[in-house]
Amino acid sequence: MNNNPNPRLEFFLARIGQNMSGSISPFGSWLNGTIREAAYGRLVADFTIREEMTNPAGVLHGGAGTAILDDLIGAMVYSLGREYAYTSVNLTIDFLHAARVGEVVTATAEVIREGKNIIHCEGRILASTGKIIAKCATNLIQTSVKIGL
Template identity: 35%
Template sequence: MENPLYKMFESQVGNVLDQNAPPFTQWLKPALLSVKPGSFEMEITVRKEMTNPLGLLHGGVQAAILDEIIGMTVAALDKPSPAVSINLAVDFIGKAKLGDKIIARSDVVRQGRQVINVTGELHNAEGKLIARAMSNMLQIGKK
């Protein structure tokens, strides 16, 4: 049985996620570029409210984008129950500035019975790495 969330995400490839998405996802205004089982890709434009005093993409927003794409990827897996983050480790490697388009990518590394390990990366339009994350998601056993 395929997860209905996967089908919904798949139908949104090429579009900006809209009012059917959770409020934080709507705020990000991500355009889904690719949806595959265990792997997502989306594009986000850096807006003023996403920047720090230096005009760069705020580290907290970077972490939130990574957490969001990791969560979306896990939510779309064919699992019997939802999952929540139990950790998120982020390495800030590069930078993005106001107006830049960034690409967020995720990949499931390992699916255990309860814990799902996922990586995420942010890249600029030229493919340069901005941030890398690793997260473990715990299935909570409720529909």
């Protein structure tokens, strides 16, 4: 892993405590998390569970939980400062606890192994009580799309 700052990581560091409504990801803007921590290979954000993020039982929809983790992991990989964009190859998720409307959950995205073409990451969503709501593992692969700093 690289500990040198880069403009993309600096972008997230400058937004700690701010919401992600201005994210470069339109879906990330809709999710509208608040960045709590940014470091090379790690991004943490809080999300308020809104009614449109729930299933008929009134708890966080599995798709919305997956989206939170996938989008946060994507933002974290973007912050690594690589020359090319990365995209998910797979994402395996376990749902372990419920989150209800109005609850604030904390999502964490971390690099586990950073290879030349494949980056393996893990993510977690925790309730304010510390209970694990969901956890995932994912692999992202380098694309041929160059991205600017």
